[in-house]
Amino acid sequence: MKTPAPEGTAALDVRGACARYQNADVLHGIDLTVEPGRVTALLGANGAGKTTFLRCVLGLMPVHRGEMTSGSVTVLGREVTRASAQRRIKAGLAIVPEGRRLFADLSIEQNLRIGASTRRDKEIGQDIEQLLERFPALQRPKIQAGYLSGGEQQMLAIGRALMARPKVLLLDEPSLGLAPLVVDSVFETIASLAQDGIGVLLVEQNAERALQASSHAVVLQAGKVVRSGASAELADDPVIQESYLGVAS
The missing domain is CATH 3.40.50.300 (P-loop containing nucleotide triphosphate hydrolases)
Known part of the structure; x- marks a missing residue:
């Protein structure tokens, strides 16, 4: 990416x-x-x-x-x-906001897809796979974000921002x-x-x-x-x- x-x-x-x-x-x-x-x-x-x-x-x-x-x-x-x-x-532009502001009830994958909301290309799934490889702690894509540790949530917030390329x-x-x-x-x-x-x-x-x-x-x-x-x-x-x-x- x-x-x-x-x-x-x-x-x-x-x-x-x-x-x-x-x-x-x-x-x-x-x-x-x-x-x-x-x-x-x-x-x-x-x-x-x-x-x-x-x-x-x-x-x-x-x-x-x-x-x-x-x-x-x-x-x-x-x-x-x-x-x-x-x-x-x-x-x-993309931002990782103070306090992360994730959607706690949504999964890791759903949060990542929200980061790609302005995109219309067909490579979103591929980018998610690459981000999960980059951040091994997130390789549980169906887990709700609210169950992650603070550090894992920060990595997810960064990953979500990166989904906007x-x-x-x-x-x-x-x-x-x-x-x-x-x-x-x-x-x-x-x-x-x-x-x-x-x-x-x-x-x-x-x-x-x-x-x-x-x-x-x-x-x-x-x-x-x-x-x-x-x-x-x-x-x-x-x-x-x-x-x-x-x-x-």
Whole structure:
């Protein structure tokens, strides 16, 4: 299920994103680029605007009684700023939401098929087989998702997103509530997705792991970009170390 992007084209390019809820401005001119086959981390404290940014990228602001007031969203060179969420998925976006949000009463296979709801091709069954091979813990396709462990559910959530054959995968707090060994497995999966050519935007409270897993990082504070650059450089930045990595200055 490799999904390489056209050479020289950014997988995701967001320019000048501004957003508000009712009369409150919450994002102030955010620029962010995700390259094919690379992981970009989006960091910041709770309330910094990370989830709002993801909603802007996916076209979900109206669902949450907000709006993207200015800026542009481009996927693989195609501007989707005014497109519906469904059209953005067809253009190449997919998300693994915080908390996974699986259909607990449906089986593994049914959850995976929901991820392919925007597709009309005849290769859905083949993709399910490939995903079950990729995630051995899911090789019980008739089991209800609600009976899976937290780590298994996270893998199913990732698999469901992959069923859309995305060029850009948005991951919202993928390590939340998981045991350390399971977190290791999740980040190994993220690395393998990038190796497959998918551009990954990683929103993660565990800043240390996010910086280790990514090549580039953007730090938000109060809806503004306060740091941006190579992840290795940010990991060595004293301000980042004190504010996000728990290293005293």
